Amino acid sequence: MTLAQLIRLLQSSVCFGTVIMYGSIGEILTEKSGNLNLGVPGIMYLGGISGLAASFFYEFNNPAPSPVICLLVSFVAAFLAAALGGLLYSFLTITLRANQNVTGLTLTIFGGGVANFFGGSLNTMAGGVGQISVAATSAVYRATIPGLSGLGTVGALLFNYGFMVYLAIVVAIVMHWFLNRTRKGLNLRAVGENPATADAAGINVTRYKYLATCVGAGISGLGGLYYTMDYIKGTWANDGTIESLGWLAVALVIFATWRSVNAIWGSYLFGLLFWVYLVIPDLGRDSIELFKMLPYLVTIAVLIGISLRKKRENQPPASLGLPYFREER
Amino acid sequence: METVAAVQLKNITKRFGKVVANDRISMEIRRGEILSLLGENGSGKTTLMNMLAGIYFPDEGEIFVNGAPVTITSPKDAFTCGIGMIHQHFKLVDVFTAAENIVLGLEDEGRLDLKAAASRISDICQKYGFVIDPNKKVYDMSVSEKQTVEIVKVLYRGADILILDEPTAVLTPQETDRLFDVMRNMKADGKAMVIITHKLHEVMDVSDRVAVLRKGQYIGDVATCDTSPQKLTDMMVGHAVTLNINRPDPKDPIPRLEVRDLTVYDAMGVKRLDKVTFTAMGGEILGIAGIAGSGQKELLESIAGLQPISPGASIRYRPIGHTEEQTGTELVGKTPLQIKQAGVSLAFVPEDRLGMGLVGSLGMTGNMLLRSYRKGRGAFTDRKAPKQLAENVMEQLEVVTPSVSFPVRRLSGGNVQKVLVGREIAQEPSVLMTAYAVRGLDINTSYTIYNLLTEQKMKGVAVVYVGEDLDVLLELCDRILVLCGGQVSGVVDARTTTKEEVGLLMTRFKKEGEKA
Numbered sequence: 001m002t003l004a005q006l007i008r009l010l011q012s013s014v015c016f017g018t019v020i021m022y023g024s025i026g027e028i029l030t031e032k033s034g035n036l037n038l039g040v041p042g043i044m045y046l047g048g049i050s051g052l053a054a055s056f057f058y059e060f061n062n063p064a065p066s067p068v069i070c071l072l073v074s075f076v077a078a079f080l081a082a083a084l085g086g087l088l089y090s091f092l093t094i095t096l097r098a099n100q101n102v103t104g105l106t107l108t109i110f111g112g113g114v115a116n117f118f119g120g121s122l123n124t125m126a127g128g129v130g131q132i133s134v135a136a137t138s139a140v141y142r143a144t145i146p147g148l149s150g151l152g153t154v155g156a157l158l159f160n161y162g163f164m165v166y167l168a169i170v171v172a173i174v175m176h177w178f179l180n181r182t183r184k185g186l187n188l189r190a191v192g193e194n195p196a197t198a199d200a201a202g203i204n205v206t207r208y209k210y211l212a213t214c215v216g217a218g219i220s221g222l223g224g225l226y227y228t229m230d231y232i233k234g235t236w237a238n239d240g241t242i243e244s245l246g247w248l249a250v251a252l253v254i255f256a257t258w259r260s261v262n263a264i265w266g267s268y269l270f271g272l273l274f275w276v277y278l279v280i281p282d283l284g285r286d287s288i289e290l291f292k293m294l295p296y297l298v299t300i301a302v303l304i305g306i307s308l309r310k311k312r313e314n315q316p317p318a319s320l321g322l323p324y325f326r327e328e329r
Numbered sequence: 330m331e332t333v334a335a336v337q338l339k340n341i342t343k344r345f346g347k348v349v350a351n352d353r354i355s356m357e358i359r360r361g362e363i364l365s366l367l368g369e370n371g372s373g374k375t376t377l378m379n380m381l382a383g384i385y386f387p388d389e390g391e392i393f394v395n396g397a398p399v400t401i402t403s404p405k406d407a408f409t410c411g412i413g414m415i416h417q418h419f420k421l422v423d424v425f426t427a428a429e430n431i432v433l434g435l436e437d438e439g440r441l442d443l444k445a446a447a448s449r450i451s452d453i454c455q456k457y458g459f460v461i462d463p464n465k466k467v468y469d470m471s472v473s474e475k476q477t478v479e480i481v482k483v484l485y486r487g488a489d490i491l492i493l494d495e496p497t498a499v500l501t502p503q504e505t506d507r508l509f510d511v512m513r514n515m516k517a518d519g520k521a522m523v524i525i526t527h528k529l530h531e532v533m534d535v536s537d538r539v540a541v542l543r544k545g546q547y548i549g550d551v552a553t554c555d556t557s558p559q560k561l562t563d564m565m566v567g568h569a570v571t572l573n574i575n576r577p578d579p580k581d582p583i584p585r586l587e588v589r590d591l592t593v594y595d596a597m598g599v600k601r602l603d604k605v606t607f608t609a610m611g612g613e614i615l616g617i618a619g620i621a622g623s624g625q626k627e628l629l630e631s632i633a634g635l636q637p638i639s640p641g642a643s644i645r646y647r648p649i650g651h652t653e654e655q656t657g658t659e660l661v662g663k664t665p666l667q668i669k670q671a672g673v674s675l676a677f678v679p680e681d682r683l684g685m686g687l688v689g690s691l692g693m694t695g696n697m698l699l700r701s702y703r704k705g706r707g708a709f710t711d712r713k714a715p716k717q718l719a720e721n722v723m724e725q726l727e728v729v730t731p732s733v734s735f736p737v738r739r740l741s742g743g744n745v746q747k748v749l750v751g752r753e754i755a756q757e758p759s760v761l762m763t764a765y766a767v768r769g770l771d772i773n774t775s776y777t778i779y780n781l782l783t784e785q786k787m788k789g790v791a792v793v794y795v796g797e798d799l800d801v802l803l804e805l806c807d808r809i810l811v812l813c814g815g816q817v818s819g820v821v822d823a824r825t826t827t828k829e830e831v832g833l834l835m836t837r838f839k840k841e842g843e844k845a
């Protein structure tokens with residue numbers, strides 16, 4: 001393996017990891033409130049297609065698009081659409097007390113359907129399959145800091161990415177700080193662990209659950225945005241990749257033992273495991289698919305590991321997946 | 330002494346459906362005093378105090394705090410009034426530290442400063458004599474430590490009126506003494522304290538004044554120094570009521586179930602039964618009396634094979650047809666299925682009725698099937714026999730249901746219990762154990778159940794009846810075994826004993842090593 005190959009592998013791992021990191025840290029926030037939202041893939045779909053559609057219409061109607069507006073329009077659209085997905089999930093599971101697993105899975109199917117339908121429509125409007133391209137917006141997302149990215153190996157490894165790669169790390173760290181160092185974070189964790197206790201302590205359980213789920217979904221949706229804008233460079237493909245990445249994001253939540261800072265290195269590790277087949281010589285198509293299973297196998301190993309160690313801090317929030325309603329007696 | 334009471338209740342009434350849990354109760358809680366709230370199970374003690382804590386809202390009546398009328402609709406309101414209640418079931422987050430649990434939900438300004446909180450917690454602990462490590466996780470704590478966290482949580486929020494709901498139920502005698510010391514310190518600091526309990530010796534030990542409730546009514550209050558356990562028991566149980574339950578004499582009683590040295594520890598390692606020894610005779614109803622949580626559930630479950638039993642115990646069992654000379658079989662070590670097939674039947678009516686015996690979404694037929702699904706031939710279950718049985722039960726016990734396939738969850742409580750008891754009786758058991766079989770039932774249905782049990786007794790079945798109402802136990806049973814703190818505090822003849830005697834046995838908590 002040459003150095004160039006190694007750099008390319010690490011870069012691919014970071015890009016791949018960033019997609020699932022967003023999905024994963026959003027889901028960590030959601031799960032900390034006790035909501036198990038299995039709609040992550042669908043939410044990432046919603047984020048991806050909304051960001052793409054927003055910038056497409058902006059670029060379509062403006063011959064000279066402004067980079068700032070390109071960025072704003074797509075970013076806000078992606079976040080809001082994904083948060084709306086979270087709102088839908090919250091309404092169904094918190095207010096109507098629908099089953100969380102079923103609702104989440106339905107949301108995944110819904111998000112995929114919506115995204116692929118409009119993705120197809122956008123392609124048609126742009127002139128045919130695979131024709132859509134939001135070059136101006138994608139360029140903003142892929143812009144690197146001039147000067148730094150040229151600094152040899154270090155520059156290639158650390159500074160050769162679009163801003164969303166760095167934003168993901170910042171969000172993960174801020175979220176860790178929020179959950180563990182602030183009053184609101186403490187309250188939120190209490191809601192996910194023991195909502196009856198939180199309720200008795202005067203915490204508005206419903207409000208915390210709604211907010212955490214919607215904001216969490218919004219963050220997850222950014223994963224879809226990063227995927228369309230940077231990862232596939234402002235295009236659309238109805239190939240179901242977002243869905244498989246979304247499930248990896250859910251697996252990463254477990255791998256990270258519900259800590260957003262663990263999701264940073266965990267996501268890059270998943271990326272590395274996913275792309276490692278690139279540097280292994282003489283692989284056939286079938287063995288490539290086997291290698292792509294690695295992240296899932298590692299997740300299963302971690303799951304077994306943490307259940308064996310029985311450390312309480314590594315367990316999921318105690319009331320994850322359970323609906324809460326005050327007992328009336 | 331100041332003249333204005335810390336809390337004054339005036340004509341407080343609380344109803345749950347048709348049941349009146351508190352009936353026009355007026356009482357006072359004073360500063361610098363420990364008040365015991367005494368009463369049997371279901372006398373309304375906890376309900377009354379829950380209205381002060383903001384869990385329930387009174388249907389009628391007024392509450393005054395420091396002389397001013399207040400409306401308490403949530404735990405938050407209660408804190409604003411300075412009222413804090415320590416519930417029997419702790420409300421703590423297991424993966425949080427003591428300090429995190431204590432500051433949870435507080436809306437102080439600024440950032441979360443656990444160090445400052447920890448030092449305030451240490452101050453409170455020092456002042457009253459608690460021992461607590463603010464950084465210890467709750468899951469690492471003993472029951473007593475958790476309780477301390479709950480009390481500190483209340484004090485941290487500035488409460489000066491403290492209500493403790495049966496705080497000693499989960500404590501060892503040593504821990505209880507330590508708790509009482511802390512309570513005396515808080516009293517000396519001018520706090521108003523209420524302790525809900527039904528252990529008389531604790532009442533005598535710690536409190537200054539005793540208020541007694543019976544069946545939702547306020548009986549009165551006395552200064553502890555002017556009373557005795559005997560007088561308090563009289564106030565608590567009241568006069569015997571005649572129920573006229575049909576009670577034929579036992580029919581050729583032979584020992585059907587001989588339990589020796591039965592000791593059971595629960596999952597937390599707390600001793601629930603301590604060397605329980607007794608004999609249940611065929612052809613009689615053995616009543617089991619005791620304060621809630623004295624080991625009744627564990628006793629029945631360990632006989633049914635559902636509880637791990639400590640070594641050294643023996644449960645000898647002779648089914649109907651065996652004579653006294655035959656040695657019978659040993660039940661310890663058998664699986665619940667083997668015990669059931671041997672003819673020991675358990676009809677346990679838990680608090681939520683459906684929890685342990687029936688599947689709510691199934692109809693009567695389905696629930697009958699739960700006992701017989703192994704009997705079908707091949708891979709298919711036999712649905713005909715259970716359906717027949719369901720129809721019989723429905724007819725004989727007058728279960729009101731649209732059809733035998735109607736989900737039992739949607740039946741009324743009495744009908745649910747009839748289904749459960751009816752099914753167990755239909756197994757033609759040699760030992761029939763029931764717990765709280767008439768809980769929540771109206772008078773007529775209760776009598777139906779009593780008659781069913783008596784019928785079984787006349788067939789030679791050993792009936793074990795765990796009950797709450799002493800009047801019923803006195804009139805239905807032949808002998809009554811009284812449990813107190815997991816020990817047998819006495820076995821009395823139901824025909825000759827008095828309510829006072831049983832009441833005293835129920836509350837006579839023996840300390841380790843003390844003679845019965």
